[in-house]
Amino acid sequence: MLSLRVGLLEAMLEQARRDHPLETCGIIAAPLGGKVAERLIAMENASRSPTFFSFDPRQQLRVWRELDERDEECRVIYHSHTASVAYPSADDVRYAGDPSVHYVIVSTLPDIEVPIRSFRIIDHKVTEESIYIVR
Amino acid sequence: MSISVIVPTLLRTFTQDKKRVEVQGNTVLEVIEHLERDYPGVKERLIGDGQVHRFVNIYVNDDDIRFADNLATALKPGDAITILPAVAGG
Numbered sequence: 001m002l003s004l005r006v007g008l009l010e011a012m013l014e015q016a017r018r019d020h021p022l023e024t025c026g027i028i029a030a031p032l033g034g035k036v037a038e039r040l041i042a043m044e045n046a047s048r049s050p051t052f053f054s055f056d057p058r059q060q061l062r063v064w065r066e067l068d069e070r071d072e073e074c075r076v077i078y079h080s081h082t083a084s085v086a087y088p089s090a091d092d093v094r095y096a097g098d099p100s101v102h103y104v105i106v107s108t109l110p111d112i113e114v115p116i117r118s119f120r121i122i123d124h125k126v127t128e129e130s131i132y133i134v135r
Numbered sequence: 136m137s138i139s140v141i142v143p144t145l146l147r148t149f150t151q152d153k154k155r156v157e158v159q160g161n162t163v164l165e166v167i168e169h170l171e172r173d174y175p176g177v178k179e180r181l182i183g184d185g186q187v188h189r190f191v192n193i194y195v196n197d198d199d200i201r202f203a204d205n206l207a208t209a210l211k212p213g214d215a216i217t218i219l220p221a222v223a224g225g
Contacts, residue, residue: 025222047223054223057192057199064219073144077222091225097190098145098220 002076002102002118003036003132004028009116011040016080016106019045023053024106028076029067036134037075037102045079052091053079076118078104085109086117088126096121102129138166138210141217149174163193164206166216181218182206192219 008028016024025045028037041063046056067073077096081089086107088096096103099122107115120127137157142150150156158173160166171178181191185206193200194217200208210216 027222043222052223052225054221057194057201057219057221058197060192060219060222061194061197061199061217064217079224089225091223095190095222095224100144 001130001132002104003134004076005036005038006133006135008037008040009131009133012078012104012106013115015042016108019080020108021050021082022048023050023080023082025053025055025077025079027063027074028078028104029070029072030075032071032073039072050082074101076102076104078106080106080108082108085112086115088119088121093121093124093126099123104131136161136210136212139215140166140170141215143218143220145220146177146180146218149177149180161210162206163195163200163208163210163216166210167206190221192221193217194219 023045026040026042029039029041030037044056044059045053047054086105088103088105103119103121105117118129118131120129136159138160140156140158142154142156147153158166158169160169167178167181181188187193187206195208195210195214
């Protein structure tokens with residue numbers, strides 16, 4: 001289960017709709033060992049593509065150093081799908097190397113029933129999980 | 136020459152949970168070879184077929200080695216290497 005601070009689902013959706021038709025991406029940080037993912041950091045999609053995303057390596061280094069200084073960790077990696085449902089693609093599974101991270105996918109398909117879903121991806125096996133909103 | 140290497144969470148199982156380790160080397164490749172000697176198993180998580188895996192970013196100070204001389208990137212005293220997972224998907 002992913003515990004997420006109230007308001008962050010909406011923030012991810014808004015960012016994804018703003019960046020549509022390109023894929024959007026980012027992370028949500030949590031205090032080290034803390035239960036709730038609290039701080040959303042929008043990342044640049046260096047691929048600037050409607051079908052692929054990649055973090056800009058320099059921005060990522062800056063952000064990861066900042067997490068370190070603030071005693072935080074990357075709890076969530078999120079990105080959008082612009083023409084498919086919110087379920088990990090083959091590329092998503094190939095790249096998802098971290099069993100401690102929650103992978104959140106936002107779909108910007110119009111009229112989609114469930115636009116945000118969260119997954120764990122461990123040894124290439126995808127497991128959906130529930131999202132718990134914390135006030 | 137001793138170089139400090141900042142190890143990502145994922146690889147700390149190899150380094151007895153150490154976040155920063157000191158190893159010898161004059162190039163990034165030499166540092167990785169020394170890492171492997173001290174912490175067996177690390178090398179294959181970082182490189183294959185003589186290249187950095189696309190799932191991994193390696194930086195010398197602030198610079199991604201893909202934009203320098205890759206594994207042949209030369210090191211100076213005081214340089215620090217940071218390893219991070221590359222984040223991407225479709």
